[in-house]
Amino acid sequence: MEERKELFNPHQLTSARISRGMTMKELSEKSEISRQMISNYESGKTTPKAENLLRIINVLGFPRSFFVAEMPELHSGATFFRSQTAATKKARDMQKEKLKYTFEVYKKLATYVNFPATNLPVLIEKDIHDITEEDIIQKAFELRSIWGIDPVSPIKNLISTAEKNGIVIAEANMSDGALDAVSRWIIDRPFIILTDNNESSVRRRFNVAHEIGHILLHNSVESVHDYSSKELKNIIERQANSFASHFLLPSGAFEESLLSTSLEYYKDLKKYWKVSIQAMVFKTHSLGLISDDQSLYLNKKISWNKWRTKEPYDDLIPVEKPSLMDTVYKMIVENNVVYPNELNNSFRLPKDELEKIISKSIFDIKSTEKTTPILRLVKQ
Template sequence: MDKRIFNGKRLKNARLFRGLTLTELADHTGISKQSISLYENERNTPEHERVQVLASTLNFPYEFFFQKDACETVTEVTYFRSLASATKMSRTAQSIKLEYVAKTYEVLLNYIDFPHLNLPEISFDGNDDEFDDKCIEDTQQQIESIAQQVREHWGIGDAPIKNLQFLLEKNGIIVTGFNTQEDKIDAFSQRTIIGNRDMYFIAVALGERPEGRIRFDMAHELGHILLHPWSENLDLITKEEFKAREKQANMFASAFLLPKSSFSQDVQAYPTDLKYYQFLKRKWKASIQAMVYRSNQLGIITDNQFQYMMRQISKNGWRTKEPDDTPCALNETIFQGAIDLLIEEKILSASSVLRTFKQYGITLYRQDIEDLLHLRKETLFDEESKPQILQLKRPRNLADGGIE
């Protein structure tokens, strides 16, 4: 029988999952910062009562702190949109949450044949020098070509993409959403290795963001997946390098969502009429600002026209809220489909899904797992039938219709 030993690494993991510093957890629990640090580094073991306090404060099951991780997932780099302005703690918390998404995926792989990663082979050597016009032009042309290459590889032509989330999932990229209080994080993507299988996960921040912005965020993260290296520590690159990569991912998102040939043909009818862009927004499911930017990028409108139109957008108050903007919710994720399939086919019940996760060290409360996987509320809740211990009395002459 395995001896239960407190796992200090899991305490640190839970603290970071909740986005708390040592000082904040100390304030919430009444346990000194020095003691918590010793527990996390496994230089001391907390008493049972203190584990209960820590578990309750962090809202993690007690047994979580005595388990080892049985998953084989190896997370490498996480690309955060708006890395420069988001706090390191916010990024760390979201990165750890996405790691748990990857771990649940690894468990479900035992039961579900998920789509395999289907990306074209891309060659990109974009230059980071923002002051070299020739390099910028070459980079733009490369990205235009790559965006078209992806569309051809996925067989979607030049038409507007109706459901980008489904398209990504169909081609092996996992999408989920997080409700975050950190307004400076729009979206992020992560590369994970499961066995010998490379996986990419995209998470988008939900809340009040409209459809056009969510779609652009997903396409932006696809740009990182295709264009940029995943083997380096992003904290070690310069701000200028990061800004260049963000700009390149934006270029890709724009070229991918609004392909040069078909979008140009549409917009050339009234290229400086903002009312017309409002009309095109319903077709292309992109923001007016993104389409105006794309028109300028393609040379359909001049720099002066672009600046004038952006001033009009600001004057109309459209920088923050455009006409026809409504909060966008993700569609049901591939995780929802996987768990629904397991339950419908009676392979696992909702409660046995949780028990299976627990066997691999994913011991989280049901609500946390539902949030991480962007599941319908109470997907993982079922009332286990209780054994019947009561029976009706059967009078001896009941069969004769009489009453004893």
């Protein structure tokens, strides 16, 4: 009788290794398997025997079921990275894999629950060189209007508002000081993945607004690799930053609130607008309310106060967290549609990845009796 061959998807090994930030050499050394053999496994020339696969599983921490799964690559559409020019290729590649895992979790949950419909203004389809400041201001205004945000008030909880309007947001199980976030359209829905950098609330809010800017402004971009690093930094990134500024700080309302340009007053404004002092100084200068010399003076004082990385009130303003995936997950298991263990195993992902994409609490939920309704999520 012919021996049954163990199923193995070589692309999944590459994916798991990259998501852990490892080179083939590093995986080879940690698993005590030759680099050539690792290369053969990833190219599909050789299928690892049980002993070597177990070594790989122990090093990477992925379940055995992951290595037989089929997870299609995200081919169409551009992926945008916050801090594009500073981030290393290794960090960007890690985030791409984690974006793919988030999409797979979303697909599984969406078989049971209807996520909120995507509610966005018409996307800009212009070449990046043709997008004007007026275009950006208009999109920021339209988005506030469509999302029911007062045109002259601060946004209370940006992440929650974005999730209620169909943007899937998750945290990634990685940290990298040069890479804050990644975003892209996948099929008919935008996704934003936030790097776990322990950033302040104001930085995270600006990061999310920046990524929403990419989603609305840069739909015509097929690949960021079609542009030079100068175009990425000075056009694409600048446009997303400009959108974030107009969206979080509507010019007229911000100007009305600016009764002084002292750093002490900016500290008070930060608590109101939930935007960094540095971003507000930049906005003030861009509106022509202070001169170049005044802007330079304020920025020198910010540096002298050592506020570049940590500002006043960073510890007081609560950091916003994604909650939509967790809400959907709990709807499924608490209504006994699927047992928690069954659902967790169906993702075929490591515990540490699922705890970031969904929530740490998913491994504590118990269920009793299973029924088979299809749930519909209307509002979060």
